Amino acid sequence: MSVWEGWLVVAAGGAIGALGRAAIQRAVARWLPVGSRGIPGWLAIGHATLIVNVVGSFVLGLVLAGPDGPEPLGALSAATPLSGSRLFWSSGICGSLTTFSTFAADAVGLARRRDPLRLTVYLIANGVLCVAAIAVGVRLGSG
Numbered sequence: 001m002s003v004w005e006g007w008l009v010v011a012a013g014g015a016i017g018a019l020g021r022a023a024i025q026r027a028v029a030r031w032l033p034v035g036s037r038g039i040p041g042w043l044a045i046g047h048a049t050l051i052v053n054v055v056g057s058f059v060l061g062l063v064l065a066g067p068d069g070p071e072p073l074g075a076l077s078a079a080t081p082l083s084g085s086r087l088f089w090s091s092g093i094c095g096s097l098t099t100f101s102t103f104a105a106d107a108v109g110l111a112r113r114r115d116p117l118r119l120t121v122y123l124i125a126n127g128v129l130c131v132a133a134i135a136v137g138v139r140l141g142s143g
Helices: 003-031 047-064 084-097 100-112 116-142
Strands: none
Touching: 003 047, 003 084, 047 084, 047 100, 047 116, 100 116
16 A cells, blocks of 8 residues: 555545544434433533543454454554554544543543542543453454
8 A cells, every 4th residue: 555545544534533523422412411311410521522432442442453463553663554444444533533632621621620520530431441442342353
């Protein structure tokens, strides 16, 4: 695959992931509005962001589980390039579906509101659930 083909594959996946994130955020806002149907106001901690991060982490775990076992993205270099499909899913779809910047903005918002309990729950939930989702994805993808 040429360099340009790689860029196009990532761009196509990125467009799909970004649209997926927007759709999930709209659906969560519509189906689980804060203060009603299961999301009490005290628990409103960026649940749409948490959902896209966990889903994206799970999918990334499936992508990383190659035929030779899990392959950490950080260990990859120009000497071991990702295939087109792995680029599409990892850097493209998962890269734009998940959102570290929104997670960080939510955390700063909770800190500025001086809400240490919700901030702690939000930070721990994102960290633990996203790592667990990748682990489950790798396990299922390798099995």
